[in-house]
Amino acid sequence: MVTTVEPAPVKRTVADYKSDVKPIWCPGCGDFGVLSAFYKALADLNTDPANAVLVSGIGCSGRFPAFVEAYGFHGVHGRALPLATGVKMANPSLTVVVAGGDGDAFSIGAGHLPHAARRNVDLTYIVMDNQIYGLTKGQPSPTSPHGMEKKSAPYGSPDFPINPILMALSYGASFVARGFSSRPKDVTELIKQGIRHKGFAFIQVYSPCVTFNDTYDHFRQLTANLPADHDPSNRMMAIERAMSLDPLYLGVYYREERPTYDAQMAEVREKSGGQFSLEKLIEKYRT
Amino acid sequence: MAGSDNDLVVRIGGDSAAGGIVTTGEVFARIASFVGLEIYTTRTIPAEIKGGHVMFQVRAADHPIYSQGDELDLLVAYDQESYERYFKLLKKGGVLVYSSNDLTPPSSGEVKMYGLPLTDLARQVNFVRGRNIILIGALVKLFDLPYDRAVEVVRKQLGRKKEMLEQNLNALQTGYRWVEENIGYESPFHLRGTARDASQDGRLALSGNQALAIGAIAAGCRFYAGYPITPASDIMEFLASEFPKISGTMIQAEDEIAAIGMALGASFTGVRAMTATSGPGLALMIEMLGHASMTETPLVIVDVQRAGPSTGMPTKVSQGDLRMAVFAGNDDAPRIVVAPVSVEDCFYQIVHAFNLAEKYQMPVLFLSDQDMSVRVQTIPPFDLSKVRYEPRHLWDMHGKYERYADTPTGVSPMSLPGMPGGQYTAEGLEHYASGAPGYDPELHVANMEKRYRKLEGALPDIEAWGMYEQFGDDDAALGIIGWGSTIGPVREAVACAKANGIPVAVFYPKALFPLPDARLKAFLEKRQAVIVPEMNFSGQFAGMLRARAQSYGIERPIVKLNQYSGVPLATRQVFEQIVAVNETLNR
Numbered sequence: 001m002v003t004t005v006e007p008a009p010v011k012r013t014v015a016d017y018k019s020d021v022k023p024i025w026c027p028g029c030g031d032f033g034v035l036s037a038f039y040k041a042l043a044d045l046n047t048d049p050a051n052a053v054l055v056s057g058i059g060c061s062g063r064f065p066a067f068v069e070a071y072g073f074h075g076v077h078g079r080a081l082p083l084a085t086g087v088k089m090a091n092p093s094l095t096v097v098v099a100g101g102d103g104d105a106f107s108i109g110a111g112h113l114p115h116a117a118r119r120n121v122d123l124t125y126i127v128m129d130n131q132i133y134g135l136t137k138g139q140p141s142p143t144s145p146h147g148m149e150k151k152s153a154p155y156g157s158p159d160f161p162i163n164p165i166l167m168a169l170s171y172g173a174s175f176v177a178r179g180f181s182s183r184p185k186d187v188t189e190l191i192k193q194g195i196r197h198k199g200f201a202f203i204q205v206y207s208p209c210v211t212f213n214d215t216y217d218h219f220r221q222l223t224a225n226l227p228a229d230h231d232p233s234n235r236m237m238a239i240e241r242a243m244s245l246d247p248l249y250l251g252v253y254y255r256e257e258r259p260t261y262d263a264q265m266a267e268v269r270e271k272s273g274g275q276f277s278l279e280k281l282i283e284k285y286r287t
Numbered sequence: 288m289a290g291s292d293n294d295l296v297v298r299i300g301g302d303s304a305a306g307g308i309v310t311t312g313e314v315f316a317r318i319a320s321f322v323g324l325e326i327y328t329t330r331t332i333p334a335e336i337k338g339g340h341v342m343f344q345v346r347a348a349d350h351p352i353y354s355q356g357d358e359l360d361l362l363v364a365y366d367q368e369s370y371e372r373y374f375k376l377l378k379k380g381g382v383l384v385y386s387s388n389d390l391t392p393p394s395s396g397e398v399k400m401y402g403l404p405l406t407d408l409a410r411q412v413n414f415v416r417g418r419n420i421i422l423i424g425a426l427v428k429l430f431d432l433p434y435d436r437a438v439e440v441v442r443k444q445l446g447r448k449k450e451m452l453e454q455n456l457n458a459l460q461t462g463y464r465w466v467e468e469n470i471g472y473e474s475p476f477h478l479r480g481t482a483r484d485a486s487q488d489g490r491l492a493l494s495g496n497q498a499l500a501i502g503a504i505a506a507g508c509r510f511y512a513g514y515p516i517t518p519a520s521d522i523m524e525f526l527a528s529e530f531p532k533i534s535g536t537m538i539q540a541e542d543e544i545a546a547i548g549m550a551l552g553a554s555f556t557g558v559r560a561m562t563a564t565s566g567p568g569l570a571l572m573i574e575m576l577g578h579a580s581m582t583e584t585p586l587v588i589v590d591v592q593r594a595g596p597s598t599g600m601p602t603k604v605s606q607g608d609l610r611m612a613v614f615a616g617n618d619d620a621p622r623i624v625v626a627p628v629s630v631e632d633c634f635y636q637i638v639h640a641f642n643l644a645e646k647y648q649m650p651v652l653f654l655s656d657q658d659m660s661v662r663v664q665t666i667p668p669f670d671l672s673k674v675r676y677e678p679r680h681l682w683d684m685h686g687k688y689e690r691y692a693d694t695p696t697g698v699s700p701m702s703l704p705g706m707p708g709g710q711y712t713a714e715g716l717e718h719y720a721s722g723a724p725g726y727d728p729e730l731h732v733a734n735m736e737k738r739y740r741k742l743e744g745a746l747p748d749i750e751a752w753g754m755y756e757q758f759g760d761d762d763a764a765l766g767i768i769g770w771g772s773t774i775g776p777v778r779e780a781v782a783c784a785k786a787n788g789i790p791v792a793v794f795y796p797k798a799l800f801p802l803p804d805a806r807l808k809a810f811l812e813k814r815q816a817v818i819v820p821e822m823n824f825s826g827q828f829a830g831m832l833r834a835r836a837q838s839y840g841i842e843r844p845i846v847k848l849n850q851y852s853g854v855p856l857a858t859r860q861v862f863e864q865i866v867a868v869n870e871t872l873n874r
Binding site (some may be wrong): 090094 | 458489490491497504505512538542545547548551552556559560665669696709713715724
């Protein structure tokens with residue numbers, strides 16, 4: 001482990017977070033909006049690039065770390081959350097952000113979401129949801145609507161979509177929010193709140209795929225801010241509003257303060273008494 | 288081989304629902320080791336959660352022992368099933384002790400039989416659950432071990448509650464007396480403890496998994512993630528208890544894929560990280576194993592092998608994961624495979640495994656097995672001065688940083704999160720030196736070569752660190768090349784062969800990939816035939832050796848000796864194969 005460096009006194013700008021690698025996404029991809037919002041969030045928080053780690057899986061979203069001037073780990077498909085958990089727990093002073101897509105997060109990697117949430121690992125998980133497998137050229141994903149006609153579902157997809165916000169709420173995520181890539185200022189705000197949040201922050205961002213599933217108009221028509229009376233400390237209210245399909249609400253659904261996983265580990269260390277000697281440990285097995 | 292008056296094998300069998308069979312064996316083994324004897328235990332635990340047959344075997348001798356022993360001198364049968372399973376293993380002139388409240392075996396002229404009314408005796412002393420301690424008392428007398436030492440061990444092992452201790456000591460005496468009065472004052476065996484000499488000071492009695500976990504701590508491992516699986520779980524449980532005391536982190540992950548992912552993520556930050564599993568778990572980890580290789584991130588993955596395929600026999604031994612460890616994964620992903628040969632060796636080899644992983648920035652697979660992981664054995668104290676520490680080659684924080692910069696050794700300096708200017712993305716896609724993805728044909732060729740070049744650097748270390756064992760008669764025409772825990776019965780069989788006038792040379796590499804070609808070639812050149820003992824069906828190591836021998840241009844008969852029943856290889860099997868192959872050489 002390396003001792004972390006004090007944040008530089010300089011005020012960083014968006015340019016400080018852009019890497020030399022140019023995004024390979026299709027022109028018009030929603031992910032550009034999310035990436036811009038992310039740069040802006042880091043600049044607003046003045047995050048030290050040397051102290052930030054971006055972890056991703058596979059898919060269009062998986063390329064995210066390469067475009068950001070920070071440490072990164074481009075994992076295998078669906079395994080971003082375990083990698084990120086390892087990074088954060090080995091060095092809790094790092095700011096760890098996880099980027100994923102709907103296939104990575106809700107299909108192949110869906111088994112990891114409940115555990116990152118229940119442990120309350122201090123991560124910010126941004127899921128760019130385009131309701132399609134884009135990188136593999138257009139197969140229905142777990143959030144695709146029932147009946148979607150694609151090459152792997154020529155007669156219409158027989159599968160019904162899952163509800164990611166409802167999932168995150170039921171798993172015990174301590175911060176649950178939804179954004180839309182066409183509203184980058186709001187997304188910046190959600191990411192900033194997610195990073196500041198001490199605990200597992202889940203942010204679903206509708207991020208349309210212009211090539212295989214152009215849903216810009218669909219989401220412009222259907223999305224709306226959570227009502228002014230929304231109380232993010234009220235889980236039942238959050239669940240109720242997560243179930244609404246028209247409108248699809250944007251904003252912070254739920255937020256609670258509870259000990260992070262690294263705080264829990266610190267407590268475990270405290271309970272262990274902290275006394276250790278290798279010689280004494282071996283002594284226990286003397287005959 | 289076992290069977291002399293100072294080298295005895297006792298097996299205890301019963302139903303685990305009755306409780307305490309393993310405790311009986313463990314306490315008896317501790318008494319034997321406490322009086323200065325060497326011990327070697329074996330056990331099978333039932334696959335059932337509660338109930339089911341369980342067996343515990345102790346071999347005790349006044350000299351070093353390397354295997355569990357082929358035949359039984361004494362069988363203790365708590366029930367009919369134990370009698371039926373193991374009676375055939377009892378040697379002529381051996382002793383059967385059975386619970387006369389539970390079974391009535393037919394008399395046999397070839398063995399001595401003693402019915403011990405365990406349940407009646409337990410009732411007499413008002414301690415129904417005391418049957419095991421009564422049996423220990425009986426065993427102490429049967430083996431002629433000093434009673435006062437037995438009392439000391441019982442005090443130490445079972446003396447947590449005062450009233451319980453009194454009951455236990457009373458039961459111990461009851462068993463001892465019963466043998467004294469009913470089997471005769473003269474004991475059938477005389478396993479007198481040797482006077483403990485100075486060389487035994489500091490001697491340890493522990494299992495391979497315990498030795499491995501202690502070795503990992505000594506090696507500087509401070510992060511572990513794992514998923515429960517027999518027979519690897521107690522590594523996780525051990526570290527769960529010790530890691531918090533040294534600011535380490537142990538996470539019980541949601542599955543094996545998450546376990547290896549967490550360990551990999553932790554290693555990325557600079558901490559020495561490990562996961563441990565068994566065959567089914569390793570199968571799940573293979574994708575991420577390749578990822579560790581591609582991203583050049585150090586990682587130690589322990590596979591405590593058990594019998595398969597599929598779920599197989601979780602509590603039985605096998606060496607069937609060699610091929611998976613060496614070859615599994617998509618395309619060519621270099622890794623190092625390390626195999627300890629004994630309980631003691633688990634400590635030393637896991638240290639090497641960490642040093643190889645860190646120095647060469649790649650995954651290291653560590654192939655233990657069910658037998659050496661659970662068996663408790665007396666071993667010399669660990670020599671902590673042998674624990675070396677090879678640091679990871681870190682970036683010097685000067686100039687422009689390139690994570691995957693090509694170097695003569697293939698090892699690129701690594702930056703760690705927190706180092707300003709060291710930012711890069713650990714990339715599973717093929718990548719440029721910077722880490723940025725790239726698919727140029729020349730790039731892929733250069734990187735494949737760079738990643739594999741690291742193995743060339745590892746080989747001299749494997750040699751210099753002594754990661755092999757070579758013994759026997761170096762001029763022998765007959766050789767044995769093996770790996771892992773079969774070395775125990777091989778050692779005893781080779782000693783027996785020598786006594787019978789058959790010289791044998793033995794070579795056990797502890798790095799199975801890459802194999803130490805120079806040493807292997809020199810060994811093969813001097814033999815006319817080679818036996819390859821291993822605990823799998825197809826002869827996975829024999830297959831690898833044939834390919835190596837062919838590449839050296841050496842043609843020698845490579846004779847397989849495969850044990851795939853789920854129980855350890857027996858000394859007798861090795862000895863018989865030595866005799867058979869030796870005959871063909873002399874023909």
